[in-house]
Amino acid sequence: MKTTFVTDLLQNWQTTKPNLYSIADRLYQCIKQQAPELIEKVKYGGILFYRTEAESSVICGVFVYQQHVSLEFSQGAQFEDVYQQLEGSGRFRRHLKFRNRNELDTKNLNYYLALAIHS
Template identity: 40%
Template sequence: MTAKTVEALLEDLRLLGDAQHRIATAVRALVRQRFEPFAEEVKYGGILFASGVPFCGVFAYKEHVSVEFGHGAAIEDALGHLEGSGKFRRHIKLRTVAEIESKQLAHYLPLALEAAKRAA
């Protein structure tokens, strides 16, 4: 059995809805644009991103898309957009493409990478 490709997963997201597909695609484009080196893989039902170390992932649900930060609890959240109260993880829920900007996802991505590198 071969691993599911990122493109195949994105096509499957259309079954959840066009909004989830557009949001996940936009998040992926933002991460690809900002990080070098860049790697991605399909795992746990979403797309995990790495730049030297894995640092975040995007997962689609019926009502939203979640950008998950495995070491998000180590991020200082001065902007107040991180959700979750677990020991390590935090996430940002996105319901529209516009929320990528309004919830300032681009601000959190390098912080997530720094937190992941410190934990490695």
């Protein structure tokens, strides 16, 4: 269920970054469609999705920046990145950057979301 904080953040993005809002909203909708049971929280300026209330159970997050929207995967370094689209070189995290709506269809979003949700 969408919290007031999430609704407020999405509305803020729609007002302040309308060109990126549609990407962020689509990512949000895709995550909720694949895993409606996830708990969502606004944190670090984005929307984080958790398996449980425990801080260690975060699986991914949506963040809007100046020129792109990032879908961050907390354990993305463990993913089998068969499409070679994940970015980042940290110990755990990887992310997908979306600069336009077309990239939502070309970056194998459902594949990466399934890895995050079911791993």
